[in-house]
Amino acid sequence: MLRFDRRLLQNFDWLILLFVITIATMCLMNLYSATYPNISRGTPVYIKQLYFFIMGFGLILVIISLDYRIFLNLNYILYTCIILLLLYALLLGRIQAGTQRWIDLGFFNLQPSELAKLTLVITLASYYSRKHTEEGFDLRGLIAPIGLTLLPFLLILKQPDLGTALMLGFIFVSMTLFVKLKWQTLTFLLGVCGSLIPIAWKFILKPYQRQRIETFLNPESDPLQSGYHIMQSKIAVGSGLTFGKGYLNGTQGHLDFLPERHTDFAFSIWAEEWGFVGSLFFLAVYFSMILWGLNIASSSRDKFGTLLCIGVVSLIFWQAFINLAMVMGIMPVVGMPLPLFSYGGSSLITTMAGIGIMMSVRMRRYQVPG
Amino acid sequence: MRQDTQKLRTVNEEELTALKKRIDLAIGVIILFLAILIARLWNLQILKGPEFATLSENNSVRIRDISAPRGNILDRHGRLIITNRPYFNVVWFKEDAPVPDEVIQKLSPILKEDISTLLTRIREAAGQPRYIPILLKEDIPWSALIYIENHRLDLPGVRVEVVPSRNYKYSNLASHLVGYLGQISKKELQSSQYQQYKGGDQVGKMGVEKRFEETLRGEKGRRYLEVDVHGFEQQQLKHIDPLPGNDIQLTIDVDLQKTAEESMAGKAGTVIAMEVNSGRLLAIASTPELKIDKFIGGIPIDIWQEHLDDPLHPLINKTIQGVYPPGSTYKIVTALAGLSEKVITPKTIFYCSGSYSLHGRRYGCWKSGGHGAIDLKRALAESCDVYFYITGQKLGIDTLAKYAKSMGLGEKTGIPLDHEKSGLVPTSDWKKRQKKESWQEGETLSAAIGQGFNLTTPLQICCLTAATVNGGILYQPQFIESITDPEGSILQQFTPVKTGEVLGSHAYLDIIKKGLIEVVNDKHGTGIKAKLDNIVIGGKTGTAQVVRLSKFKNVPDDEIPYRYRDHAWFTSFAPADNPEIAVTVLVEHGGHGGSVAGPIAKQVLEKYFELKNKQPEQ
Known part of the structure; x- marks a missing residue:
């Protein structure tokens, strides 16, 4: 299986690599600006992010040299590891900003919940590609995938990290909708979800999470906290106008008004400094990459490859959409990075690994399985 | 693995096609979401852009x-x-x-x-x-x-x-x-x-x-x-x-510090009061003072210029930055070295005729009439130069330097302040290195009475005095009693720091101490003007020559130009039987140590005991 095949190199996916490198360049430029003038001690964040990118590209090299089909068997081992990591983070993890999300690895703080997203993609793809039904999945067939999603979902919700937990839900829904479902099953599930929302509101959401959603619906109620962030973010994006204020000249960004301006709100700096034109360019590159991912999905020779790609695409797409919508003020503030663009090692490494898996699928599209 | 791939092979092509059909649908959904984002961007940046731009310019945070x-x-x-x-x-x-x-x-x-x-x-x-x-x-x-x-x-x-x-x-x-x-x-x-x-x-x-x-x-x-x-x-x-x-x-006592500064009014120099058994500084004054109350809100140029132009150099902290020949205070070192190296005993008597001749050159005693036959105790009390010329000559410069260094001279005391000077303890090696000349025996005579190349800071002399009477221990002079956070909990507390030990036995230090008590209490003692009414103290005077100019010989002190006048030293300890405090005074160009610096030390010691009696010991 690991035998070198010349066609692998011929089928190397240069296009997606080009997209990733373009986004990485924009990301590093933007991080430099977001933390400019850099007065903190230690390594600047854009340098740290560069290291993460280099690590990510290394990881891609490793992944594409493997046949993605090994994940078909590895998935449960990966899944068990992630659950243990999540438990470990919950019990012993470093308490940061009131949440137990991080495991200190010395050189960086690992966020196992980020890795959980990709692991769930692999696990569900593996499950759905093994099962085969003529008339679609019924409820009984969905018990296992629901359980597999619910376990990390609850562990992450407990941290508490609402954004990441929701992401697992989105991944599950997106991937499940791709496989064939019975109509009754679909309607039943929708009904359950609908009735869960008020229960979740009352019992699952933390007060600050409820408050975020409330302030989103009524930003004037809390000008200091989340509403303030949304407002300032909107001012940053809006004041960029057509061509932006110019690189390093964004006033909103440099006035410290956003505590997360190099992580979740990174795009507001970009939009402020590069304007509508720059933002369009960013969206064009970014969504080309996403759509290209779907193209890879449909070019796959097997169901597992297709489902893997769909999972990775939904992972990137939903995070990107929610993040951008939040930055532009059309969604409430939830902790959600913009993959490949926000600062953060765990998210970057996970996304790069996902892209590596898609590249691996792409390269092996002409291979006869086995 | 084989089983799994087997399964994959049997995957229904139809199912794969159905899956791919849904992908087309997904592409549509994604493009729809993208359109939402672009529409929102258009709305924010183009339609409402100018409004936000004004907000960002004017209503910013x-x-x-x-x-x-x-x-x-x-x-x-x-x-x-x-x-x-x-x-x-x-x-x-x-x-x-x-x-x-x-x-x-x-x-x-x-x-x-x-x-x-x-x-x-x-x-x-x-x-x-x-x-x-x-x-x-x-x-x-x-x-x-x-x-x-x-x-x-x-x-x-x-x-x-x-x-x-x-x-x-x-x-x-x-x-x-x-x-x-x-x-x-x-x-x-x-x-x-x-x-x-x-x-x-x-x-x-x-x-x-x-x-x-x-x-x-x-x-x-x-x-x-x-x-x-x-x-x-x-x-x-x-x-x-x-x-x-x-x-x-701080370890400083405001009252004692005030007395120290007032007693130096109009003079340039320094007063140091230090606990001999811990290194705590009770007073550390350098005069003239800096006018720090006029520095608030930026130092006005005229005030700064005044400081620069003042001939008494207020900008120099004379306690640690001023280096002076130690003069006769150095005789403590020579005496200790002489006793320890057994070139003299407490009973050794030398004859002082008022001068000492070496290689045809005459080295005078300050008392030109001579002290006559004199032993160590009297030599210290009356500060006989000839006695220490002879002792120094017998010791040699390098042995003398070894003892000087063991008493903390030639090295920074380690007080946590910037720009402390280390002074200079000359050796034959040092002269070869620095001056490219070999050491002359006559220079040993000058060194033995604290002249020549010797340079010390007043704080070093204070530490030396403390070590002489505390059993030979050098403490780092410190001025921080404690550091407390705003809630009042103590972050750091004073602890004595030992920096060295004096060479030679305690018995020799005791002999020297007795001589130093005579300095103040003997009727011929050079430090008699420092004598306190009810408490016995000990000390050593010093008169450090700035220049040796024959044209000023026999000229009254106040007729010599200020900058050529001698520096006056007095270093002391009290009470004599169980010393707890050392007071060192240096008056720049003050003249004679006994008559100028001695009374200042007396004032400070008097105040110290007055304060001590007012406040019961803690």
């Missing part, structure tokens, strides 16, 4: 620092020496007003500052980010404050900031020790030590204020403000309180 109250400096009994009071500073925000000229013209008479001075301050801050205010004038009077507050509309961008500044409870007391604050310089701003500082910040420039900057400074607070087009505050969004700095309690 400012972050204003709130200065942290600096830690207090207290004396050993908890009396405040330095605390804070609010200062009203005028600052200017570059962001708010693009053209400063007319504003500056209006401000100049109000602030009583030249336009050029104000412009210079703005120019110096040119490299700073726009949102950092430029300091125009510190500590404005009430009248100016009221005027500016009433004319805010005419003075866009100009603001008055309230900043806690230093308040000196005892004006310039212990000025060289406590130091002063000043505006951070551009050079300091660029150094890594001051990374969290901004232009206009006050930092310690000397003494405790500088050395303990990190301890004292606290942490700045922040205010998040929304401001309008004119730079006026609309509302405060968020507020982070500053964290006050830690307090420093």
Whole structure:
């Protein structure tokens, strides 16, 4: 299986690599600006992010040299590891900003919940590609995938990290909708979800999470906290106008008004400094990459490859959409990075690994399985 | 693995096609979402863009620092020496007003500052980010404050900031020790030590204020403000309180320090009072004082020039930066070396005819009539030069230097203050290295009585005196009793630091101590003017020659030009039977140690015992 095949190199996916490198360049430029003038001690964040990118590209090299089909068997081992990591983070993890999300690895703080997203993609793809039904999945067939999603979902919700937990839900829904479902099953599930929302509101959401959603619906109620962030973010994006204020000249960004301006709100700096034109360019590159991912999905020779790609695409797409919508003020503030663009090692490494898996699928599209 | 791949192979092609059909649907969904984002961007940046641009320009958020109250400096009994009071500073925000000229013209008479001075301050801050205010004038009077507050509309961008500044409870007391604050310089701003500082910040420039900057400074607070087009505050969004700095309690006693400084009035020099068994400094005065109370809010150029021009050199902390020949105080070293190396015994008698001849050259005793037959005790008491010429000659310069170094000379005492000098203990090697000449025996004679190349700081002599009477232990002189955080819990507490031990046995030190008691108590003693009424003290006088000029021989002291007059030393300890304090006095160009420095030490010791009797021992 690991035998070198010349066609692998011929089928190397240069296009997606080009997209990733373009986004990485924009990301590093933007991080430099977001933390400019850099007065903190230690390594600047854009340098740290560069290291993460280099690590990510290394990881891609490793992944594409493997046949993605090994994940078909590895998935449960990966899944068990992630659950243990999540438990470990919950019990012993470093308490940061009131949440137990991080495991200190010395050189960086690992966020196992980020890795959980990709692991769930692999696990569900593996499950759905093994099962085969003529008339679609019924409820009984969905018990296992629901359980597999619910376990990390609850562990992450407990941290508490609402954004990441929701992401697992989105991944599950997106991937499940791709496989064939019975109509009754679909309607039943929708009904359950609908009735869960008020229960979740009352019992699952933390007060600050409820408050975020409330302030989103009524930003004037809390000008200091989340509403303030949304407002300032909107001012940053809006004041960029057509061509932006110019690189390093964004006033909103440099006035410290956003505590997360190099992580979740990174795009507001970009939009402020590069304007509508720059933002369009960013969206064009970014969504080309996403759509290209779907193209890879449909070019796959097997169901597992297709489902893997769909999972990775939904992972990137939903995070990107929610993040951008939040930055532009059309969604409430939830902790959600913009993959490949926000600062953060765990998210970057996970996304790069996902892209590596898609590249691996792409390269092996002409291979006869086995 | 094989089974799995087998399964994959049997995957229904139809199912794969169905899956791929859904992908087309997904592409549609994604493009729809993308369209939503683009529409929103269009809405924000193009349709409402100008509105947001105005908001961003005019309604932006400012972050204003709130200065942290600096830690207090207290004396050993908890009396405040330095605390804070609010200062009203005028600052200017570059962001708010693009053209400063007319504003500056209006401000100049109000602030009583030249336009050029104000412009210079703005120019110096040119490299700073726009949102950092430029300091125009510190500590404005009430009248100016009221005027500016009433004319805010005419003075866009100009603001008055309230900043806690230093308040000196005892004006310039212990000025060289406590130091002063000043505006951070551009050079300091660029150094890594001051990374969290901004232009206009006050930092310690000397003494405790500088050395303990990190301890004292606290942490700045922040205010998040929304401001309008004119730079006026609309509302405060968020507020982070500053964290006050830690307090420093000194070992200094304010009363004793005052006495020390007053007793030196009009003279240049230093007075040091130190506990002999711990190294705690009770008083450390260098005169003339620095006028630190006039340094608040920036040192005025004329005041600075006064300091520079003063012939008594107030800018030099003479306690640790002044280096002087130790003069006869050095005879303690020569005596110890002589006894330890057995070139003399307490009973050894030399004959002083008023001079000593070596290689045809005459080395005079200060008493030209001579001391006659004299033993060690009397030689110390009457400071006979000939006795120590002979002892020194027998020892040789390098042996002498070994003992001098063991008593802490030639090396920094380690007091936590900047710019301490180490002085000089000459050796034959040193002379070969530095002067490219070999050592002359005659130079050993000069060295043995503390002249020649010898250089010491007064603090070294004080430590030497303490070590002579405390059993030979050198302590690091310290002035920090404790450091406490704003809640009052103690972060650091004084502990004595031993830096060395004197060579030679305690018995020899005791012999010397007896001689030093005679200095003050014998009727022929050179230090008799330091004698206290009810407490027996010991000490050693010293008269350090600045130049040896024959034309001033036999000229009365006050007719010699000031800068050629001798330095007067007196170093002492008390009480004689169980010493607890050492007092060292140096008067620059003061003349004779016994008559000039001795009475000053007496005053300080008297005050010490007066204070001690007032307060029961803790």
